[in-house]
Amino acid sequence: MSFAPVPEQLAYLRKGFAEIIREEDLKERLEQYAKTGRPLRVKAGFDPTAPDLHLGHTVLLRKMKHFQDLGHTVIFLIGDMTGLIGDPTGRNTARPPMTRRNTDQNAETYKAQVFKILDPAKTEVRFNSDWLEPLKFEDVIRLCSKYTVARILERDDFAKRLKDGTPISLHELMYPLAQGFDSVQLECDVELGGTDQKFNLLVGRDLQRDSGQPPQIVATTPLLEGTDGVEKMSKSKGNYIGITEPPKVMFRKIMSISDELMWRYWELLTDVPLSGIAERKQREPMAVKMELARHIVADFHSAAEAQQAEDDFNREVRQGAEPADIQTVDFGSPGDLRVPQMLQHIGLAATRSEAERLIKAGAVEIDGARYTSMVFRAAAGTYTIRGGKKWKRVRVS
């Protein structure tokens, strides 16, 4: 792949980005790479509070992978300086700062997840505390002297908050600079981030120029819509697909998205080039969606598990085991829910004791998995519940 012609490489990299600043520069560096064999250094920064990643996070990871596919070095930068400081916005709630130990643990959690997509051999995992922690007052002043207030306040969210009278703490202005300083330290050729990071990524260009480095290319990924097709995928919205969710759940959630959203998922969540996606648009959508679900489940589990999930889906849903239209009922809010009460409330059992009997008999399934505990820790979202031969969907919000 690394010897593909530059225009072809560029097309592969361009797919799925919202914006590239500037594409000509990227082309030029790819040409240099073709000549010299020196891989590009491609950075993306991540929070030190290792989250359970969902597919929304993988849009960026996948673009990192695409650079790796072409032979480049990817820098997975953990912005642990932020974590060491703690969140200082609530001035009186002096939250205990994270320790380096927390951060290291989180880094391990991160690696376990991201190396499902990234190639560990072509990934540098770095911590920005390595160069930010030793900075002294004088260094920070020098760094800050390189940027004007007016320019920092151009950042959309700052401008809005200042206009609305929402407080911005002074230290917040320094994060874009710290992030730009990371690019200088790492001598990045490219920095990737969500569209909401565009301003911060551009600061890196300025600071690199100031340090005599060629300014990095900035490439932003769009925010992925959740399974509802409307809002940004987010755990709190209950419209997410977590990358550690069981194959069966993941498969089912993907099958629940609209045809329109499916094309977006093809673009942002697979390595299939645009030509391949165009070709699939000529085919029967349900089959293409099944292929997408298989694709994604295989990425985070295995091809065998993806096949199993598809078989289960076919048996339960398509062959009538699970009704095609199931009524949705609201119940409870995120947290520990009592399962018998829930079964009674949604009408899968007449009484609590009947519900308990069903559970003990193994006749209750939540999202296709048999459920024998009396308590269910629910996040916000919609769950498909079977109780004996009856089906309901429960919406927890």
Add this chain to the structure above:
Amino acid sequence: MSFAPVPEQLAYLRKGFAEIIREEDLKERLEQYAKTGRPLRVKAGFDPTAPDLHLGHTVLLRKMKHFQDLGHTVIFLIGDMTGLIGDPTGRNTARPPMTRRNTDQNAETYKAQVFKILDPAKTEVRFNSDWLEPLKFEDVIRLCSKYTVARILERDDFAKRLKDGTPISLHELMYPLAQGFDSVQLECDVELGGTDQKFNLLVGRDLQRDSGQPPQIVATTPLLEGTDGVEKMSKSKGNYIGITEPPKVMFRKIMSISDELMWRYWELLTDVPLSGIAERKQREPMAVKMELARHIVADFHSAAEAQQAEDDFNREVRQGAEPADIQTVDFGSPGDLRVPQMLQHIGLAATRSEAERLIKAGAVEIDGARYTSMVFRAAAGTYTIRGGKKWKRVRVS
């Protein structure tokens, strides 16, 4: 004096301040002092680039002295962190930062001058690099988190520059915080500064509150007008009276000010209480102005030299040696001036060789002092020149 009743102390301290925030608080601390005998800690900050001080600078020093008169501890704080950083406004002119050695030398120059007014035994000379230099990135972030951007941008000059589109570098926002941090470190009870420093002094109050200290009292001194009675006293305006100028020059410059300005100088440049000044307003102005000149010359030289300066002034000016109205002629600009050319230009000699003869004969005086060099290093300002029996004033600008 330290056992004078509090209202009397307060009146003594109040004299000459533009504003005290808040006077009730100052009263309360003076009462505590009367009870406990614990002196107040009174800080004023100074640039590390030791200037030749002029009377404008002494307004603040004199207020520091007044606190010392009442038994309090004065902190002469040299803001050397600024100097160590260098002026970063001209981004491409990488000015070499000052070294600690420069700063120490400047501190000695300062002491030689300020101890003409301050009592060394009641003065702590401190350098803010002692606590600012060891701060690390994390500490700086924490410090910056204590203040909002909106609040810092309220500072008049920032607001104006932002509005006018004049660049403000990000690090400039940090100086008020650093200055406030100084007050926390030094546990100041009072901070003094020019009216243009008001905002910065108030930041100290906020940071002290945040650290659980009672907020310092902020007292600002007005800017002193120069001998022209119009513009702020400043070396570059040529309207200054330097505290190391010879007694005769100092005396003569003071005698040249207007009667109106004289009262302001009495208020801001002497320890005479307001009642004493009111009493002098009933007397003959010329005599009162002579007294002022003696007062000030004695402060920076000695009573004997002040008397000598007065005698010289009387002999030369009042008794007709120097004409009362001397014509003023423009000549040259600040720097080394050739004296013969000047004498010829202003009409004190017909030719350059006549001028040279006059100089060699000791018949040339500049500002009352015999001048035998062919070169005169002139700052901007007005000089009284005698050549033989003729007089002219030369304005260098």
